[in-house]
Amino acid sequence: MARARDWLAAGERVWLCTVVATWGSSPRPVGSWLALSESGKLSGSVSGGCLEEDLIRRCTRQAPDRVHMLDYGVTDHDREHYRLPCGGSIRLLVEPLAPGWGLGHVEDLLGHLERRQGVSRRVDLNGAAATLVRGSGGPGVEIDADAMYHRLVPECRLLLVGAGEVAAHVARFATAADFGVTLCEPRDTFADGWSESDIPLVRALPDDLVVSRFGDSHSAVLALAHDPRVDDMALLAALASEAFYVGAMGSHRTSASRRLRLAELGVSESRLGRLKAPVGVNIPSKTPAEIAISVVAALIEARHHLRAAATSL
Template sequence: MQAADQQILGRARDWLTEAELPVWLCTIAAAVGASPRPPGALLVCNGRGEQLGSLSGGCIEEDLLERLREDGLPGARAALIEYGVSAAQNERLGLPCGGRLQVLVQRLQVQSDLPWLEAALAAIGARRCLRRVVDISTGATRYGEEELHQALDFDGRELAQSFGPQMRLLLVGAGQLSQGLAELALAMDYDVLVTDPRPSMLEQWEGPSVPLLGGMPDDVVRDHASDRHSIVITLTHDPRIDDMALMEALTTPAWYVGALGSRRTTDRRLQRLRQLELSEEQLASLHAPVGLDIGSKTPLEIAVSIMAQLIQLRRQPGRR
């Protein structure tokens, strides 16, 4: 499954090259107060009224498309459109009370915009990051690859936005908890893989349709979840399986490594990993017990606590 940004940029490229129709890329540049979608959310639309993506999940899209079909940014390649400037507009458009959005609308051009669209799609496909910077006054875009995904930056003159691959979530263990966790993660746009060296567990998988990988856990981590956009979580309670995955994952640049288990189980696990010559710095990056402490007991409650912790960490400034 492709990440949402990848789908939207791919559709923009296809529309731009397939037909002589106007194509607009719309980005939430800034949000004040309550906002249905965060800054950086994308929508692409064309002169036929087709669209992909979301800015509000409500009537902003309808109003914006109507404006573009009627006016089409006359004389400009880029413009900022503000929503939520009054209580009456909030009520008419379905924005939360007090919410205000600034939307950057770009009229895409084959010669100037196709190169950065192609470069962004290539970077995402190769699990790398690319950052575009849009000059609001001219609509011109410059771009380049970057090591890490950065937060959107908008100063009123330029908008800088990073594009990168989906976060990949490797679940070690194909039990009931993995099934619920996979469901939640897929709904939140993660790329989910499940591995288990026990064929019987893979055969009994009743979760969503995701890649099921056999083989040794350390090999699977090394081959499929060892970059900065990867998350590895061990869930089997079997140290012969979990420790092998953790031993490998903690030596990689993986964004998050977590392990299921009580605090007593975690203490014993850390002792074993020290014997495998992992450093204290590497061990300090292990999230264990995995998930937020919300009193969860059932498999689905534990899955919710894990996803909540991932959301919390991904929203922290500077942690990308």
């Protein structure tokens, strides 16, 4: 959506395509979206790549100026032509955004999400401008005869505490899985050796960073420093926060010692029960890459339960 804002600010028209329904096998879930600019640039996806070319052609050549639905995969010809998964069908809502009001709408939307606030978009199917309503519950799409309601939640953030090979692999895999990743490393020697230039590095005390930016219910904190002076600071703050996942790397023996230390520092039994240590799913993993895969798998599972629980509210 940030790229859509940039295109609108540059005076380009934008079309926002949202997956509102799927049947059978589909490469992207309901709620996925794709933004297209009139110059043919795109951001996001609604398929594995089979529909985007057709959407670019439709929008840039025909320049639709009204909200409308598009169905793909309904006929055998569709499945053959667009190479949709066998038996799959997708319904999209295509919505034009003009540089004037559209820019203001997108800026308001991004502002809510940057403030870590859920929000719902109401897209009128009869032509009125889209509006925003303070959201509740998890992400999802509802549609009736008059409008589509698209509930959006903030990005799930991941704070990694402690630079190292495992942290580097976790950062790469978690970024690919759509987490917003930040590394905290207060130790200059380790921070200087961090080579993942695409991952933000913050040289700060981890407890301060948890409190200021990673303490809400859409944040996860992983202690990977192998240094109790660093890890324990992060965990003390994270276990007292609303973070949906708090984990620490180490053996079962190390994890038991960590729990004793945290209890002695005043962490209650109920809060200690939130600590995932050793972190990750039990593959069992040995190499840094395998450990990172197990960690990110556990994070994805926790994020799924977070969103499922919110959707059921």
